[in-house]
Amino acid sequence: MLATRLTRALVAAALATAGLATGTAVATTGPATFGPHVSFGHGAGSSFSGGNWGGYASFGSWTTATASWTEPSVTCRSTNDLFAPWVGIDGDGSSTVEQTGVATDCSSGRPVYQAWYEMYPAAPVYYSNSISAGDHFTATVTRSGTSYTLTISDTTKGWTKTTTKSLSSARHYSAEAIIESPTDSYPSVSGNTISFTGVKFDGKTLKSTNPSALNADDRGTNTWIPNAIGSDGTSFSITRH
Template sequence: MRSFRLLGLFAAVALAAATGIGSAQAAEPAAGHVRPAAHTHHLSHGVVSLPAQQLRHFSHLLHSQHPASAHGVANQTSTNWAGYAANSGSYTSVSSSWVEPDVSCNSGGIVAFWIGLDGWGSSTVEQDGTGVDCSSGSPQQFAWWETYPANSIQEYGDPVSAGDSLTSTVTDTGGGQYQMVLTDNTQGWTENQTVGASGSDASAEVIAEAVTSGSSVTPLPDFSSVNFSGSTFNGSPMSGSGAQAIDMTDSSGNVIASTGPDDGNGDFTVTYSGG
């Protein structure tokens, strides 16, 4: 994370109690595009690459509800997550691809787009993805990873731009090891982390998130929409893994980011609708 971001917003991000709320192939480079270079890292359990007192993590799922519907079907709701998540079994892998949105900084918050294991009904998380920081008034894209509590948010130094095609897979490889592979198919880079972590494998997620500061969720920047594709849990389409759609709401219950239906192949869209 850039120093101002670590010392500012992330220093204030608090762990909030969770309240109960697989492997897509990386897209092939375009013709003539150089195949991404891979950067492989092996980190020990407990390693934190930046001063721990400066670091926090993206939140677990907050204030989940499952509202009643006249038709018997309604998306789960949360004040910080939108997307799909499942916590009805054990999950050892999650994968998805997405296109980095063109964010308009109508607020000073941070929006993140990520996949991961844990975070719903567990005290651990193993996640990676991208984000857009609007705290300076203009969108600043970045790529990141974390395995909380072993490693809080760490920022990659690789470039990310609006319109980039991203693909990621997070896998529990056994023995307390998690492999996180994040590829920017457009920019031509791949980060491959093997990290020691005491994960619970209690849930799997493909999420757009509004970052939480203190006890409040920050205003959600206008990301228009983000398209996720090929999303899998445990190597199979997430539709067969108990995945639930989640809409993000403000503190008054108004939907500010809505999650569209999964087409059965793990393709869906999260759409900004106000904030």
């Protein structure tokens, strides 16, 4: 699987470079599938009992989820390291997820940042737009019937990608602002903290939607734990413990 991830990452990087050279926005396949919330832990009684999602999720039939974050600087610990902050609808209690965010992939031995969207169970699609650590992002997923509009903006570099897709099997169980590692392996993140701001579901503050806090496991050696929601009701940070 790692060899496949590396090959796909190199192909994606080559396509992205070609797209940037010609000024064309190229959507590429990426190195991993993200998908629904899974609680796996590492043995009974373990203090590292998180799942693959860390952050906050609110249950209900939401039509819009939005959040902002600053992409952290990372140092790769292994070629298996992979993680993404994202915002989305569904996935906690359902087998579909409609999500968009930024993935940091270390399969090449260095961090590669790519914006992406995923209409799980379909594979994620990665964009070629240039991203740097420290860039500020705002992402929104909106549904209307079976149609979903997924928008992500790098407000630092001044670009926006919007994709509209249909998914008739979606269950509309939840909305969330999350960090996730499909490989259960995170790089070293500057400050050991990732922060979200402006988190709202259907225009309501995160705090007012009675969300559930979710811990993310980090290979059984650490846990990413969300801190209390800020006084503004829309912001929170997730810290590695």
